[in-house]
Amino acid sequence: MKQITIILEGFGSTLLLLVRSLSYLPSLPRQRARFIEQCYMIGYTTLPIVAILSFFIGSVLALQAGYAMQNFGAKQFIGSLVGLSMARELGPVMVAILLAGRVGSAITAELASMKVYQEIDALVTMNIPPARMLVMPRLAAVLVMVPVLAIIADLVGWFGGAIVAKYVSFISIEPEGYFSVLRRYMKFGEDVAGGLIKAEIFGFGVVLVCCNIGLNTRGGPREIGAAVTRAVVVSLILILVLDYFVTKALM
Amino acid sequence: MASSTGHTRNPFTEVETPAVGVKLEGLTKSFGDHVVLDNITLSVEPGEIFVLMGPSGSGKSVLLKHIVGLEAPTSGRVLVDGHDATSGETREKVRMAMVFQAGALFNSLTVYDNLALYPREHRVADEAGIKDKVMRALQILSLEDAAKKFPSELSGGMKKRVAIARALVMEPQLMMYDEPTSELDPVMSATISEIIASLKDEYHVTTLVVSHDRELALNIAERVGILMDGKLIFLGKPDELRQPKDEQVAAFLYPKIDLKHPRYKKLET
Incomplete structure (x- = not known):
């Protein structure tokens, strides 16, 4: 019963935080320095790891597909398989998972530490709503940066697949053939855009949940660590649960 | 007075x-x-x-x-x-201004920015006016030299004084x-x-x-x-x-x- 109450409280406080933060959206121009800083944190600093991981995810996808498909002579379709998988599923999910691990954990740690050391209380007494100063710029930044990260993940993943397809001896497909199949079987408006919508929803959800858990931390330094763990676990569950429902809705 | x-x-x-x-x-x-x-x-x-x-x-x-x-x-x-x-x-x-027990200074901001946060967020004055207010508060509490320091570089007594200066900038009732x-x-x-x-x-x-x-x-x-x-x-x-x-x-x-x-x-x- 207590667990159910905690989960419902979590839902309620997250929704409240969302409404409050959105109500401060008109003040975004005044918060532009914080918005740009968050764009840098969410976008620029996450970019290298997104690029490295997408490259190897695309590569291993091509490798596994090539190994399986060579038995029934379908390896020329590797391009479409890698293309669709990256754009529709792996790109958005991987970007969101990296965001939860790298950015979400940092957000929770920062806000939880501000809460524990009474910096949040100080903001409230100064009549500066934490949702306006700390949450809204992060939500706006994630909305701008996640599609960029997802597009880069798609492109690098496709490129990784193309390299494996060309240089692994039992596949040996030239990039021209790989990309021509990829283009033929992909609807960019539907597959790529659908993936970007998914990434946007996951990224927004991750940042919102991590902010809420950080702001609701109580206790001492030990609770900061516990809050970070909780934020990452809740984010991962959220991503995978939302993944099913958003994918279904976009079909 | x-x-x-x-x-x-x-x-x-x-x-x-x-x-x-x-x-x-x-x-x-x-x-x-x-x-x-x-x-x-x-x-x-x-x-x-x-x-x-x-x-x-x-x-x-x-x-x-x-x-x-x-x-x-x-x-x-x-x-x-x-x-x-x-x-x-x-x-x-x-x-209302409150000086918290541990200061509750914003650790990611310098002393100057800690003091300037309230007037900036509430648009009490332009940047030159804010600078005047902040420097005046720092002067009242003999903290001029600490303006560019971060809270982690301050002693316990200085942190308390910075917290009081930050409260003072709010011009509290x-x-x-x-x-x-x-x-x-x-x-x-x-x-x-x-x-x-x-x-x-x-x-x-x-x-x-x-x-x-x-x-x-x-x-x-x-x-x-x-x-x-x-x-x-x-x-x-x-x-x-x-x-x-x-x-x-x-x-x-x-x-x-x-x-x-x-x-x-x-x-x-």
Whole structure:
């Protein structure tokens, strides 16, 4: 019963935080320095790891597909398989998972530490709503940066697949053939855009949940660590649960 | 410069704003079964310096949090200048500043930016005006050299002074201090007490100090309250505390160190 109450409280406080933060959206121009800083944190600093991981995810996808498909002579379709998988599923999910691990954990740690050391209380007494100063710029930044990260993940993943397809001896497909199949079987408006919508929803959800858990931390330094763990676990569950429902809705 | 009109003379604009009073009416606060504040009725007059004393864990800080609106009463009311403290609008109508026990300075900002945050967020002035206000507050508390430092580079006493300077920049009508002299050496404690008293004298700001520092209470308070186990057991002038009649008050303010019969052993039995 207590667990159910905690989960419902979590839902309620997250929704409240969302409404409050959105109500401060008109003040975004005044918060532009914080918005740009968050764009840098969410976008620029996450970019290298997104690029490295997408490259190897695309590569291993091509490798596994090539190994399986060579038995029934379908390896020329590797391009479409890698293309669709990256754009529709792996790109958005991987970007969101990296965001939860790298950015979400940092957000929770920062806000939880501000809460524990009474910096949040100080903001409230100064009549500066934490949702306006700390949450809204992060939500706006994630909305701008996640599609960029997802597009880069798609492109690098496709490129990784193309390299494996060309240089692994039992596949040996030239990039021209790989990309021509990829283009033929992909609807960019539907597959790529659908993936970007998914990434946007996951990224927004991750940042919102991590902010809420950080702001609701109580206790001492030990609770900061516990809050970070909780934020990452809740984010991962959220991503995978939302993944099913958003994918279904976009079909 | 003390005002005879009961108004806060703003240190930065020289504009007079009314000092505000605080009223607690039957304030009770419980966390689960634990009653932290038990039916507290108290009023702090505009422009007064009131010191609330009590042992650690007696509910002093929780009481301050009610005034500033960070906690809501289980029953009873807290009124600041007649407005309900739990309402967010009260913080818009009344400028309240609180100096937290650990300073609660923003660790990611320099001392200057800590002070400039409030006027920037509330667009009190342009950047040049904000700089004037911040530098004036730093000057009042002899902190000019610390402007570019981060809170982690400051000593305990400096952190407290920066926290007071940050509160001062808000041009408050009600100034609250939570344990301003804790963890400080005796000289720094006396310095902080002097700062609190002179800020109150100069700007006539209503001042509420929560502390268990006897010297601070006896020297700067106009009235003192003593909170014990969530109940207000004393309310009066500081002079009445020099030779208290109440045993509990005397035991709290003038504890005897008895090496033959230490207290912790009595507590064990």
